[in-house]
Amino acid sequence: QVQVVESGGGLVQAGGSLRLSCAASGRTRSSYAMGWFRQAPGKERDFVAAIGWNGDSTYYSESVKGRFTISRDNAKNTVYLQMNSLKAEDTAVYYCAVSLGVGTTVVVTAGYDYWGQGTQVTVSS
Numbered sequence: 001q002v003q004v005v006e007s008g009g010g011l012v013q014a015g016g017s018l019r020l021s022c023a024a025s026g027r028t029r030s031s032y033a034m035g036w037f038r039q040a041p042g043k044e045r046d047f048v049a050a051i052g053w054n055g056d057s058t059y060y061s062e063s064v065k066g067r068f069t070i071s072r073d074n075a076k077n078t079v080y081l082q083m084n085s086l087k088a089e090d091t092a093v094y095y096c097a098v099s100l101g102v103g104t105t106v107v108v109t110a111g112y113d114y115w116g117q118g119t120q121v122t123v124s125s
Helices: none
Strands: 002-007 010-013 018-026 033-039 046-051 058-060 068-073 078-083 092-099 119-124
Touching: 002 092, 018 033, 018 092, 018 119, 033 078, 046 068, 046 078, 058 068
Parallel strands: 010 119
Antiparallel strands: 002 018, 018 078, 033 046, 033 092, 046 058, 068 078, 092 119
16 A cells, blocks of 8 residues: 655745645555646546656646646655646646556556545635
């Protein structure tokens, strides 16, 4: 079993910044991808960003490219999502997930095995 815990959400004004953290613990393998998704009320859970096990590969949705940065610290089993230039449409619950698969796609929810409970991000306009 793998536990995934997000933190760092909150309320911020448009144009501001937030940094989300996600810690994975338990029966993780030595290499695994991690990703962030978000879900606004009444909408599906959408891909935001993902990072490969060694941090060399990163992926972003078009809506956040250039504003968000994903990174990881494997010594701490933690992934970060730095969110800059936030917009009202970024308001959502942000979920972190762990993918233990090899060669699986990381831009869809089906590519992940474990999920956190989510952290609310609210951007006021």
